[in-house]
Amino acid sequence: MRIAYFTDTYLPQINGVTNTLKKLGDYLNDRDIKHMFFAPHFNEKFISSDNSPVARFKSISLPFYPECRLAIPSYAKLCRVADKFKPDIIHLTDPLGIGLAGLRYGRDRGIPIVSSFHTNFDVYLKYYNMEYLEGVVWGLFKWFHGFSELNFCPSHDTLQVLEDKGIENLRIWSRGIDTSTFSPNYKDMNIRYRLKAEDKIIFLYVGRLAAEKDLDILMESIGIVNFSHSDKVQFVFVGDGPYAKQMKERSFDNVKFTGYLKGRELSAMYASCDVFVFPSGTETFGNVVLEAMASGLPVIAVNSGGVKDNVKNGYNGLMCPPRDATSLAGAIIKLAEDKQFIESLAANAREHAATKSWSYIFDQLVSDYSSVL
Known part of the structure; x- marks a missing residue:
């Protein structure tokens, strides 16, 4: 199995999504499962502690959220890198930037696509006086996730929200904790x-x-x-x-x-x-x-x-x-x-x-990947 991850949220950002992807990369490395992350390039000097292969692409900061980046990749460059890697499955984590490029690549190459829903962007809108975009955002989510054979979400509450909005093929991909790191x-x-x-x-x-x-x-x-x-x-x-x-x-x-x-x-x-x-x-x-x-x-x-x-x-x-x-x-x-x-x-x-093992959670994720290959 060779997995390509397309994500606009990645190190050196510090948040729950980047932490999860870092832990996932460690798990895949330990089991010698080939993978590559396609992510934004950050302007500041960054020495990664991540052992996973990462392809970085030009990005811009968001005006209302400067610590976040949105990739604007050259599709030709992305194709060259991805073709060399030869993924069997594509996992998309964002419906913008590099996520859209990954969706296009997967459809062009006929590679199975799965995606995950990590952030309630629609709920965030009201905090930035942008509620008028809620219908547009949900339209984008439904369109984007409609191409995926599986749509992962981290909690039962989120699954219910997505189900009510008409998004299908839903699976729980929960989160774990390293009790040796936090103790x-x-x-x-x-x-x-x-x-x-x-x-x-x-x-x-x-x-x-x-x-x-x-x-x-x-x-x-x-x-x-x-x-x-x-x-x-x-x-x-x-x-x-x-x-x-x-x-x-x-x-x-x-x-x-x-x-x-x-x-x-x-x-x-x-x-x-x-x-x-x-x-x-x-x-x-x-x-x-x-x-x-x-x-x-x-x-x-x-x-x-x-x-x-x-x-x-x-x-x-x-x-x-x-x-x-x-x-x-x-x-x-x-x-x-x-x-x-x-x-x-x-x-x-x-x-x-103590019951929330990362290994168990990632074992289930890889099993779900296998189900669509």
């Missing part, structure tokens, strides 16, 4: 000392700092919490993005922004905090939820989107209605006042994460 064993008291939060409950957010993550609601909830508990809680935001400046302008004394962390630094930050807070209602899955759980953190999340596959209210976390700052603040206060409840939820979170 309570990385707890570092020096982190708590540097935060001046040795005796406080530390609430952590990890991810892009972007409007569609509903971070305005989290900032509002922190304001509510601080009326009565500012001396008992600390909040840490790990990540960066277009909403960072606005968040920092309305921030509080007990809020710390670290920028992006990765590797051991990220693992240690997770393990050294107490509770993970994830206000986003737009996720197709939410990889960071499993990272937090594997690190021994219960999760406060909202009852919307793909996070529902992992967060069980009162078992390994607390669920709130989406975009409800008062409810979110109430959940934060509830845990801030009950360390024993945190410990109970945390034990269940860690146990849940």
Whole structure:
């Protein structure tokens, strides 16, 4: 089996999709399954830690999201590279840029095509005052995914949304977690000392700092919490993005922004905090939820989107209605006042994460590939 992946979302971007593709590449390398990623070229100097072969193509940044890239490949060059690789199957991850070029190549060469749905672009539109494009976006999705023999999505909630929109041939391609990378064993008291939060409950957010993550609601909830508990809680935001400046302008004394962390630094930050807070209602899955759980953190999340596959209210976390700052603040206060409840939820979170093996998930994906060859 020889697999060609066409994706506009790839390293050095830091997000759930790039993390998944990196893990997939490692899995394929370990099993000597030939593959190649076709991805955008980034302007900055980038030394890849990825052992997978990658063909890079000219790209542009998105004006409303400069950290993301959209490939504008030369089709002739793409064909030369792909013909040399000789793929048996094509996997498309985006309905734009290089995804469209990969679709054209697969159809021109008569190669089986599968695709995956990773991001709720249609939901994002309202956060950028572009709701008027929703019909056009869903029309593009339906057209694009209509050429695929299988359409993968990461959660049951996302599958239901796509099914309701008339997209067919759907399969779940879930996500896993490496419990050796994310573990309570990385707890570092020096982190708590540097935060001046040795005796406080530390609430952590990890991810892009972007409007569609509903971070305005989290900032509002922190304001509510601080009326009565500012001396008992600390909040840490790990990540960066277009909403960072606005968040920092309305921030509080007990809020710390670290920028992006990765590797051991990220693992240690997770393990050294107490509770993970994830206000986003737009996720197709939410990889960071499993990272937090594997690190021994219960999760406060909202009852919307793909996070529902992992967060069980009162078992390994607390669920709130989406975009409800008062409810979110109430959940934060509830845990801030009950360390024993945190410990109970945390034990269940860690146990849940231990069942999410990347190897099992990728075994199923490769089996699904084989079914269309």
